[in-house]
Amino acid sequence: xxxxxxxxxxxxxxxxxxxxxxxxxxxxxxxxxxxxxxxxxxxxxxxxxxxxxxxxxxxxxxxxxxxxxxxxxxxxxxxxxxxxxxxxxxxxxxxxxxxxxxxxxxxxxxxxxxxxxxxxxxxxxxxxxxxxxxxxxxxxxxxxxxxxxxxxxxxxxxxxxxxxxxxxxxxxxxxxxxxxxxxxxxxxxxxxxxxxxxxxxxxxxxxxxxxxxxxxxxxxxxxxxxxxxxxxxxxxxxxxxxxxxxxxxxxxxxxxxxxxxxxxxxxxxxxxxxxxxxxxxxxxxxxxxxxxxxxxxxxxxxxxxxxxxxxxxxxxxxxxxxxxxxxxxxxxxxxxxxxxxxxxxxxxxxxxxxxxxxxxxxxxxxxxxxxxxxxxxxxxxxxxxxxxxxxxxxxxxxxxxxxxxxxxxxxxxxxxxxxxxxxxxxxxxxxxxxxxxxxxxxxxxxxxxxxxxxxxxxxxxxxxxxxxxxxxxxxxxxxxxxxxxxxxxxxxxxxxxxxxxxxxxxxxxxxxxxxxxxxxxxxxxxxxxxxxxxxxxxxxxxxxxxxxxxxxxxxxxxxxxxxxxxxxxxxxxxxxxxxxxxxxxxxxxxxxxxxxxxxxxxxxxxxxxxxxxxxxxxxxxxxxxxxxxxxxxxxxxxxxxxxxxxxxxxxxxxxxxxxxxxxxxxxxxxxxxxxxxxxxxxxxxxxxxxxxxxxxxxxxxxxxxxxxxxxxxxxxxxxxxxxxxxxxxxxxxxxxxxxxxxxxxxxxxxxxxxxxxxxxxxxxxxxxxxxxxxxxxxxxxxxxxxxxxxxxxxxxxxxxxxxxxxxxxxxxxxxxxxxxxxxxxxxxxxxxxxxxxxx
RNA sequence: GCCGGUGUGGCGAAAUGGCAGACGCGACGGACUCAAAAUCCGUUUCCCCCUAAAGGAGUGUCGGUUCGAGUCCGACCACCGGCACCA
Numbered sequence: 001x002x003x004x005x006x007x008x009x010x011x012x013x014x015x016x017x018x019x020x021x022x023x024x025x026x027x028x029x030x031x032x033x034x035x036x037x038x039x040x041x042x043x044x045x046x047x048x049x050x051x052x053x054x055x056x057x058x059x060x061x062x063x064x065x066x067x068x069x070x071x072x073x074x075x076x077x078x079x080x081x082x083x084x085x086x087x088x089x090x091x092x093x094x095x096x097x098x099x100x101x102x103x104x105x106x107x108x109x110x111x112x113x114x115x116x117x118x119x120x121x122x123x124x125x126x127x128x129x130x131x132x133x134x135x136x137x138x139x140x141x142x143x144x145x146x147x148x149x150x151x152x153x154x155x156x157x158x159x160x161x162x163x164x165x166x167x168x169x170x171x172x173x174x175x176x177x178x179x180x181x182x183x184x185x186x187x188x189x190x191x192x193x194x195x196x197x198x199x200x201x202x203x204x205x206x207x208x209x210x211x212x213x214x215x216x217x218x219x220x221x222x223x224x225x226x227x228x229x230x231x232x233x234x235x236x237x238x239x240x241x242x243x244x245x246x247x248x249x250x251x252x253x254x255x256x257x258x259x260x261x262x263x264x265x266x267x268x269x270x271x272x273x274x275x276x277x278x279x280x281x282x283x284x285x286x287x288x289x290x291x292x293x294x295x296x297x298x299x300x301x302x303x304x305x306x307x308x309x310x311x312x313x314x315x316x317x318x319x320x321x322x323x324x325x326x327x328x329x330x331x332x333x334x335x336x337x338x339x340x341x342x343x344x345x346x347x348x349x350x351x352x353x354x355x356x357x358x359x360x361x362x363x364x365x366x367x368x369x370x371x372x373x374x375x376x377x378x379x380x381x382x383x384x385x386x387x388x389x390x391x392x393x394x395x396x397x398x399x400x401x402x403x404x405x406x407x408x409x410x411x412x413x414x415x416x417x418x419x420x421x422x423x424x425x426x427x428x429x430x431x432x433x434x435x436x437x438x439x440x441x442x443x444x445x446x447x448x449x450x451x452x453x454x455x456x457x458x459x460x461x462x463x464x465x466x467x468x469x470x471x472x473x474x475x476x477x478x479x480x481x482x483x484x485x486x487x488x489x490x491x492x493x494x495x496x497x498x499x500x501x502x503x504x505x506x507x508x509x510x511x512x513x514x515x516x517x518x519x520x521x522x523x524x525x526x527x528x529x530x531x532x533x534x535x536x537x538x539x540x541x542x543x544x545x546x547x548x549x550x551x552x553x554x555x556x557x558x559x560x561x562x563x564x565x566x567x568x569x570x571x572x573x574x575x576x577x578x579x580x581x582x583x584x585x586x587x588x589x590x591x592x593x594x595x596x597x598x599x600x601x602x603x604x605x606x607x608x609x610x611x612x613x614x615x616x617x618x619x620x621x622x623x624x625x626x627x628x629x630x631x632x633x634x635x636x637x638x639x640x641x642x643x644x645x646x647x648x649x650x651x652x653x654x655x656x657x658x659x660x661x662x663x664x665x666x667x668x669x670x671x672x673x674x675x676x677x678x679x680x681x682x683x684x685x686x687x688x689x690x691x692x693x694x695x696x697x698x699x700x701x702x703x704x705x706x707x708x709x710x711x712x713x714x715x716x717x718x719x720x721x722x723x724x725x726x727x728x729x730x731x732x733x734x735x736x737x738x739x740x741x742x743x744x745x746x747x748x749x750x751x752x753x754x755x756x757x758x759x760x761x762x763x764x765x766x767x768x769x770x771x772x773x774x775x776x777x778x779x780x781x782x783x784x785x786x787x788x789x790x791x792x793x794x795x796x797x798x799x800x801x802x803x804x805x806x807x808x809x810x811x812x813x814x815x816x817x818x819x820x821x822x823x824x825x826x827x828x829x830x831x832x833x834x835x836x837x838x839x
Numbered sequence: 840g841c842c843g844g845u846g847u848g849g850c851g852a853a854a855u856g857g858c859a860g861a862c863g864c865g866a867c868g869g870a871c872u873c874a875a876a877a878u879c880c881g882u883u884u885c886c887c888c889c890u891a892a893a894g895g896a897g898u899g900u901c902g903g904u905u906c907g908a909g910u911c912c913g914a915c916c917a918c919c920g921g922c923a924c925c926a
Binding site: 245599699 | 841843850852853857861864905923
């Protein structure tokens with residue numbers, strides 16, 4: 001049977017599905033002591049079509065899942081849909097199609113595409129976050145977190161568009177305007193719900209050390225969490241108010257010449273009420289868009305009428321409102337020490353403030369020895385901090401702050417999980433009762449793109465009773481950030497039908513932690529912090545065990561076209577479907593895995609690479625066919641005379657093969673011809689190498705080159721090798737299993753052509769035979785002064801002393817040794833090399 | 840600016856401190872063919888050389904450690920990514 005992927009692949013996919021070979025076991029079905037492997041890919045957004053990034057991601061996961069199954073692991077390999085969020089709501093506004101219908105259609109289409117790839121997902125565990133049997137558990141977990149005190153309400157500014165009467169996401173705001181309508185957008189505070197992520201800041205930081213994650217992701221998370229040790233210090237204002245600052249350099253306290261407060265600081269806001277010019281300044285700062293704030297670092301300040309008093313000297317210190325002080329970091333106020341802080345320095349120069357030096361150090365921003373600091377003069381910075389805190393009494397204390405913020409989860413949107421709370425005139429904000437879940441999204445809403453969230457227009461949704469006092473009340477209309485959906489979805493896969501709990505602990509204990517998580521680097525901070533946070537919360541609620549959800553993480557590189565990201569607007573999309581309908585899924589999978597290491601970008605420059613992949617698959621198919629036509633290997637009753645004549649031997653280029661059928665199994669090692677032995681050694685070395693690549697190194701591209709090398713070795717076996725049939729049968733049998741994770745469809749076809757029973761994907765991964773890992777004679781490289789001068793062949797068993805002697809005796813080395821004094825001879829472990837040092 | 844990553848043939852890349860360029864793509868030459876496609880065989884880092892043998896150089900640059908460095912250490916350069924007034 002030739003290589004006909006377009007015909008064969010759908011048929012083979014049907015056999016897989018019918019056999020249930022992708023199904024993962026429930027905890028109760030797992031035999032005691034069985035090894036489990038949880039292979040997870042990041043939850044995709046159902047945009048409508050899969051792209052090459054998905055193909056890369058899912059192929060990699062599938063290779064791992066299939067490999068682990070063959071290695072005897074119980075494998076969990078599920079997929080679902082991150083199916084709430086803005087695009088569906090935008091489609092509703094634009095095309096008048098309900099988000100649910102749009103979403104369902106997209107999921108169906110993408111699922112079909114993914115199934116054509118032959119990815120071994122257990123579709124019985126498929127989940128979609130927009131369905132109420134999923135999002136009810138978001139609500140349930142929200143209530144649990146509410147009870148545990150991990151949820152609170154507070155004000156936070158949002159992008160508010162007055163004309164539309166609606167809140168916009170950051171990505172919808174361009175140049176301070178709504179990207180769709182161009183209406184102006186302002187910052188407006190709104191009361192919102194928050195998860196207390198900062199409660200776990202220290203643990204999130206500490207646990208990073210134990211994770212097998214890429215260093216750059218760990219670094220990004222450390223930076224994101226941004227732990228910073230310093231001190232909190234209270235300054236008295238002249239009018240009796242107090243302002244707290246956070247500083248990492250309390251030792252520079254005597255260098256304070258001003259205070260800078262955020263324009264949103266309560267003291268400034270209060271002062272602005274009676275100071276029109278201050279008010280104007282604050283408004284001006286507030287108008288600057290988020291974008292501009294990121295790109296411009298011009299420091300602006302406004303001198304207020306207020307002065308603060310220096311805690312030690314009692315001197316008056318002017319108080320400024322400044323654009324470079326952030327309200328949501330530290331206390332929203334800093335003490336300005338221009339001599340020893342770069343930003344304060346710039347500010348002081350601009351506003352003509354004194355810059356007294358109080359630290360003697362190598363550079364102005366370093367720690368050092370205090371000068372001009374009253375009784376603290378002469379102390380080292382570190383000691384001065386402790387001494388000052390002691391002296392300042394309850395005005396100061398050591399504290400730690402974090403850049404990590406609490407997670408604002410409110411969205412003023414329709415297409416999300418309704419937050420399960422109720423507003424009651426007498427009881428305030430009250431959580432819904434767990435037995436009333438799910439709080440479903442109503443259908444009777446209009447999508448206009450303006451005005452408040454569509455939820456506020458649905459009376460069937462809005463009107464309810466207070467869970468506490470029973471009087472009429474109205475529902476919360478905020479929905480949850482979609483990051484909530486993706487913060488625990490991998491646990492729902494483990495128990496997707498559970499109607500009592502989000503998932504049973506027995507299931508999570510059986511499968512967690514995830515052994516390999518693969519996804520894009522763009523999720524390095526947000527998603528991967530939120531998910532880790534949720535897992536810690538779940539642990540503390542007694543729902544899951546273990547500190548961390550994802551033991552190993554791989555971040556795949558992007559798939560580019562002509563050096564830039566594929567996108568609809570650039571019109572440079574390569575549709576996976578097109579490739580599959582021309583070359584088949586196996587060729588695409590093989591190419592994707594082979595093209596580059598997984599973490600690097602790959603540029604889809606053309607179809608040459610995939611042509612090569614396809615050629616390789618054809619070659620190996622032909623080899624199996626030729627072998628089968630020659631009578632196969634181990635058919636014990638085959639009669640050489642009945643076997644059809646072998647076709648001209650296209651592969652090796654040798655003369656036509658005699659029907660090299662053998663009735664015997666593989667002969668003993670010492671009966672084999674040298675080329676046969678060499679092939680079997682290559683085979684076993686390849687088995688060892690690929691196993692290591694897949695199991696320990698997680699290096700996938702070399703798996704494909706290993707397969708190619710082995711196929712070249714197979715093609716080189718002479719047609720008249722005495723035990724050709726038996727050797728080829730042995731080698732092809734293993735080869736087909738080795739290729740099965742990467743090119744699973746063709747592997748199944750070849751497996752049956754080799755007359756092997758059952759599905760190749762359920763066969764056992766080959767084991768390397770130690771007897772065939774090393775040739776009888778091995779090559780030893782001879783170096784003289786670090787340069788390779790010769791190669792010698794020695795028996796594999798030769799001891800170090802013999803290797804050394806043989807190396808010294810070899811003529812090429814001799815030529816470089818003549819007339820020199822041998823200083824040293826090094827034979828490293830393994831004995832593959834002898835290094836001679838001469839003078 | 841800070842943090843991280845990457846730098847190896849014409850291209851994608853391999854080399855787990857021990858033979859640099861495996862494997863593939865492309866290119867060139869050849870076989871098969873009336874011809875083409877497909878397939879197969881061969882060549883393909885640079886210098887020297889008719890060729891080969893034998894040399895020499897070579898993994899962004901400069902230094903270091905080591906018997907031995909693409910790999911480890913230090914400084915620098917270039918590119919890519921992330922973050923960014925974090926007190």
